[in-house]
């Protein structure tokens with residue numbers, strides 16, 4: 001396959017994955033946005049985490065909360081657990097890589113806060129541990145997953161929400177995760193600012 005055909009295929013697969021996800025994800029995204037608005041209005045914060053590209057997504061989300069998305073508004077309380085290299089390396093070095101997020105959730109998480117946990121496979125151990133730590137702290141989890149939801153889907157409980165992208169390719173799932181994150185930011189802004197349409 002030549003390069004141009006390959007590019008066309010990537011675009012087409014990305015479009016198809018988004019199209020397939022639309023009907024399945026409208027309801028959980030709306031519910032997750034409602035949960036975020038409720039938490040933010042009660043002065044709670046949103047922590048976020050993920051590995052690799054999903055670490056970038058976690059930071060993408062927190063920057064749009066802390067700074068702004070598309071509308072002018074005060075910054076909102078969010079913290080990406082993926083950014084402090086001293087904390088990440090010391091936890092991984094002294095304990096285990098699996099603990100890099102859970103230890104931060106135990107230190108920072110307070111009852112009523114939220115954790116946005118992002119994984120395409122749903123099987124990353126450090127995210128499973130972060131979810132367990134969130135439950136210990138009465139922190140509700142919003143999970144962006146893919147494939148069959150993996151072990152993360154099984155770890156969720158109570159008011160937790162899973163936004164599971166139907167698909168098998170990590171890259172394509174990540175592309176839909178970013179769209180979900182932008183939907184969440186858009187809905188949060190509109191609800192907080194009272195924009196009707």
Ligand SMILES: O=C(CO)[C@@H](O)[C@H](O)[C@H](O)[C@H](O)COP(=O)(O)O
Pocket residue numbers: 051052053054118119120121122123124170171174
């Ligand atoms: O961005 C990509 C692939 O597109 C990679 O960096 C990918 O995020 C990494 O392999 C992650 O470790 C995958 O973790 P997960 O999505 O299965 O939790």
Ligand SMILES: [Zn+2]
Pocket residue numbers: 053171174
């Ligand atoms: Zn990637």
